[in-house]
Amino acid sequence: MMFLTVGNELPFDRLVKTVDQWCGASKQHTVFGQIGSVGEEGYKPVHFEWEEFLSPQAYQDKCAEAELIIAHAGMGSIITALEVSKPVLIMARLAALEEHRNDHQVATADRFSQRKGVFVAEDEHILIEMLDEKSCRSGNMALEQIEPYAEERLIRTIRNFILS
Amino acid sequence: MIPVKQKRVLAIASSGGHWVELRRLRPAWKDCQLIYVSTSKSREQELIKEAEEDGTPLPVFYDVVEASRWEKLKLIRQLLQLLIILLKTRPDVIVSTGAACGYFALKIGKTLGARTVWVDSIANAEELSLSGEKVAGCADLWLTQWEHLAESNRKGTLRYEGTVV
Numbered sequence: 001m002m003f004l005t006v007g008n009e010l011p012f013d014r015l016v017k018t019v020d021q022w023c024g025a026s027k028q029h030t031v032f033g034q035i036g037s038v039g040e041e042g043y044k045p046v047h048f049e050w051e052e053f054l055s056p057q058a059y060q061d062k063c064a065e066a067e068l069i070i071a072h073a074g075m076g077s078i079i080t081a082l083e084v085s086k087p088v089l090i091m092a093r094l095a096a097l098e099e100h101r102n103d104h105q106v107a108t109a110d111r112f113s114q115r116k117g118v119f120v121a122e123d124e125h126i127l128i129e130m131l132d133e134k135s136c137r138s139g140n141m142a143l144e145q146i147e148p149y150a151e152e153r154l155i156r157t158i159r160n161f162i163l164s
Numbered sequence: 165m166i167p168v169k170q171k172r173v174l175a176i177a178s179s180g181g182h183w184v185e186l187r188r189l190r191p192a193w194k195d196c197q198l199i200y201v202s203t204s205k206s207r208e209q210e211l212i213k214e215a216e217e218d219g220t221p222l223p224v225f226y227d228v229v230e231a232s233r234w235e236k237l238k239l240i241r242q243l244l245q246l247l248i249i250l251l252k253t254r255p256d257v258i259v260s261t262g263a264a265c266g267y268f269a270l271k272i273g274k275t276l277g278a279r280t281v282w283v284d285s286i287a288n289a290e291e292l293s294l295s296g297e298k299v300a301g302c303a304d305l306w307l308t309q310w311e312h313l314a315e316s317n318r319k320g321t322l323r324y325e326g327t328v329v
Contacts, residue, residue, distance in 0.1 A: 008180030009232075055206045057213075075287045076181030079188070079329055107289035146329065150188040154307075154326035158192035158281055161305045162173060162257045 003066035004033040007074040008053070011036035012099060013043040015091050016050075018124040019070055022131050023047040031070075032062060060084075070131075073105035073120075078112055085145040089119045091127055117143040166256070172197040174255035174278075176269045177262060178230065179204035185285055186261040188328040198223035199253050201246070203230035203265060224253070228265055233294065243268050250276055261285055261328075267295035274302040281305040286327055288313075 004019050006012040016035050023031050024047040033050035035042075044050070054062065063069060063084045071077035073092040081088035092109045093099035113120040121127035149155065173193040177186035179202050187210075200211060205227045215222040228245040231238035246268050258273040259281040260266025270280045282303035284296035289310050291297075300306060306322050308314050314324035 056210055074181050075285060076184040079181075079184050082329065104287050104289060108287050111286075111289060148188065149191055150185075150328040151326035154283070154309075154328065155189060155192045157307075157325040158189060158259065158283075158305070159194075161279070161281060162171060162193060162196065162259075163168060 001066050002029060002031045002068045002070055003062045004031055004035070004048075004050075004070045005059070005062075005077050006034065006036045006072045007077055009036065010093075010100065011038045011042045012072050012093060013038075014097065014099065014124060015070070015072060015127070016045055017043045018127050019131070020045040020047050022128050026132075032066075034059065034062070073109040073112075075108065078108070078118065082115070082117070082146045083148055085117070085143040087117045087119065087143065089121060089127070089130055091121045091123070168195045170197065171257065172199070172253065172255045174199040174201065174250070174253060174258045174269065174273070176201040176258065176260045176266050178202065178265050179207055181287060182262045182266070182285060183207060185283070185328045186259070189259065189261075189283065193257075193259070199226070199249075199255060200224070201226045201228060201249060201265065201269065203228055203242075231264055233264060239264065243272075247272055250278075254278075257281065259283070262293055263295050267299050270299050270302050279304050281307070283307045283328070284309065284313075286310075286329065292322075 023029060031048035033045055033048055034054050035050050037052050038044055063080055066086055069081045069086050069088040071088055071090050073090045090109055092105035095103050109120045112118045119130055121130050173196040175186055177183045183202055200223050208225045211223055211225055226249050228242050229238050231242045242265055250272050255278050257279050258269050260269055261283045262285050274280055280303050282299045284292050286309040307325055308322055309327040311324045314322050
């Protein structure tokens, strides 16, 4: 199963639609999507099951169950994928397409592209290629599980401040 | 100096990525009296689960209404909810990773005498978030997770001390 998530805030039709088309064409993959509040107008997938939002527990469970996580380039989605050591394929929201108020997700995607297990699709075409590519949806990618905590230095700085 | 166990820390972030980042800082307030605030009631579940698993006391949890910068009425409601929570809990220290609710909490908390920490989200690589920028005057510890942003801060009050991931 692949878990598609667009995060807690805005819908992301371009990502959802691309995955839906790919899913319809390939016919051999199961996807579950958390697609945000699409309302009346937004794109609703026809080739896979979806919910607008999931409870934190259900979200965790889907991440743990998935062999690949497909996500917008939001920190919550990326960190959660790393915490459960699952490969994550991300596409950034673009301000020019009114998918977010600015292009900060492009910078986020850039930064995390060097991490093992994080794959960045610059656009929908590359996303489809990457979805097709075996390497990136293999369930037995050996990924290190990251610590559930921030860097030691940051924690120490804040703790010292609290205790001072 | 007040002993750790009597330090009251209020950790606040909106639900979603900000919350995920905030929670990764939790060793920083280990053993303190803890109050968590977020914009979704559902976040309490993971706190309950964690307290059960670790055998630690369940932190106090409050939820406030979710509000984006365009939703003026909701923002006012959120502000009032936070005022009540802060008056009731009177934390010594407030820590936030964003967004609007964290900004309000630091702003009100500061006037009530709390010491304040802002950790701007790692998602803001090119410039600080809007709340992160506005919170400058009332954050005693004002942090970015991007070294170049700290370096280009003219007053030198914005610091880089590592990242959440």
